[in-house]
Amino acid sequence: xxxxxxxxxxxQSGVKVPTIRYYEGIGLLSAPSRSEGNQRSYEPSDLNRLxxxxxxxxxxxxxxxxxxxxxxxxxxHQSCASADAIAKARLIDVEQRIRSLNALKAELxxxxxxxxxxxVDQCRVIEVLADHxxxxxxxx
Amino acid sequence: xxxxxxxxxxxQSGVKVPTIRYYEGIGLLSAPSRSEGNQRSYEPSDLNRLxxxxxxxxxxxxxxxxxxxxxxxxxxHQSCASADAIAKARLIDVEQRIRSLNALKAELxxxxxxxxxxxVDQCRVIEVLADHxxxxxxxx
DNA sequence: CCTACATCCTCTAGCGACTAGAGGTGCAAG
DNA sequence: CTTGCACCTCTAGTCGCTAGAGGATGTAGG
Numbered sequence: 001x002x003x004x005x006x007x008x009x010x011x012q013s014g015v016k017v018p019t020i021r022y023y024e025g026i027g028l029l030s031a032p033s034r035s036e037g038n039q040r041s042y043e044p045s046d047l048n049r050l051x052x053x054x055x056x057x058x059x060x061x062x063x064x065x066x067x068x069x070x071x072x073x074x075x076x077h078q079s080c081a082s083a084d085a086i087a088k089a090r091l092i093d094v095e096q097r098i099r100s101l102n103a104l105k106a107e108l109x110x111x112x113x114x115x116x117x118x119x120v121d122q123c124r125v126i127e128v129l130a131d132h133x134x135x136x137x138x139x140x
Numbered sequence: 141x142x143x144x145x146x147x148x149x150x151x152q153s154g155v156k157v158p159t160i161r162y163y164e165g166i167g168l169l170s171a172p173s174r175s176e177g178n179q180r181s182y183e184p185s186d187l188n189r190l191x192x193x194x195x196x197x198x199x200x201x202x203x204x205x206x207x208x209x210x211x212x213x214x215x216x217h218q219s220c221a222s223a224d225a226i227a228k229a230r231l232i233d234v235e236q237r238i239r240s241l242n243a244l245k246a247e248l249x250x251x252x253x254x255x256x257x258x259x260v261d262q263c264r265v266i267e268v269l270a271d272h273x274x275x276x277x278x279x280x
Numbered sequence: 281c282c283t284a285c286a287t288c289c290t291c292t293a294g295c296g297a298c299t300a301g302a303g304g305t306g307c308a309a310g
Numbered sequence: 311c312t313t314g315c316a317c318c319t320c321t322a323g324t325c326g327c328t329a330g331a332g333g334a335t336g337t338a339g340g
Binding site (some may be wrong): 005006007017021035037038039040 | 286287288289290
Binding site (some may be wrong): 048051052055056059060069072073075076077078079080081083084086087088090091094095097098101102104105107108109111112115116117118119120121122123125126128129130132 | 188191192195196199200209212213215216217218219220221223224226227228230231234235237238241242244245247248249251252255256257258259260261262263265266268269270272
């Protein structure tokens with residue numbers, strides 16, 4: 001039940017102070033009450049919200065998606081179809097990113113391996129960059 | 141040997157017109173000659189440079205790294221050690237990203253699978269977001 | 281009570297790598 | 311000659327913060 005300063009909230013949630021203020025500014029977090037000296041003072045329940053946001057950001061959800069997820073959390077009677085859809089979209093995105101990063105990895109490995117550590121005119125790194133056709137997988 | 145308009149250069153290189161102008165603005169691309177009517181007119185050799193940049197961007201190299209790589213390409217007598225270092229750093233970065241995306245993927249899969257498609261109060265997506273402890277891998 | 285110092289406040293500007301749009305000019309075809 | 315697209319410059323917006331200026335507040339020690 002104890003009120004908490006923004007610094008304390010930052011320490012406990014792992015979200016930095018300016019970021020908390022930023023979240024308030026964009027309406028992701030509702031404005032807390034203030035002390036006599038106009039300093040923000042948070043309820044313990046605000047920490048849950050902050051942790052939720054932080055976790056979602058770590059999982060790569062965009063602010064807008066988090067906004068929706070928070071609204072869903074606030075109204076537990078709603079169907080969870082939209083939460084499901086958001087998570088699925090994120091999953092598809094992550095899978096796509098993994099695929100393309102794996103392709104990049106193969107390309108970069110080829111580059112680095114092929115580098116004879118000599119002069120630039122024999123360097124495979126530069127060569128491949130200059131000529132897309134020299135890529136292992138020409139798809140990107 | 142034919143001079144080319146910016147639109148044509150964009151079409152042939154796959155780099156958008158405003159992006160080409162942007163690259164010129166930040167000094168990644170040198171300013172081309174101009175037509176009588178003050179329109180940019182590119183040499184075919186500029187297309188190579190544009191292709192190089194595009195390819196490097198696709199591989200995720202940052203503008204500053206590309207700047208260095210272009211300088212190396214321009215002076216083929218230099219040692220390719222820096223090109224090698226840049227590519228290796230990029231490779232390590234990519235590998236790191238793949239690792240963390242794989243962790244995310246596992247997390248998201250758990251969320252989506254656990255979703256009973258009912259109401260929000262039984263939704264695992266929301267639940268996991270709210271409670272980090274419910275993650276499969278609690279490392280992130 | 282005074283001072284020192286950390287923490288807080290608001291506000292603006294900056295990051296990277298573009299992208300969008302306003303408002304105007306050039307150029308080629310019909 | 312007019313239509314209409316492509317070009318020009320310039321500014322501002324995107325996303326998710328982060329940094330810094332300049333000032334107020336809160337707290338602990340002397």
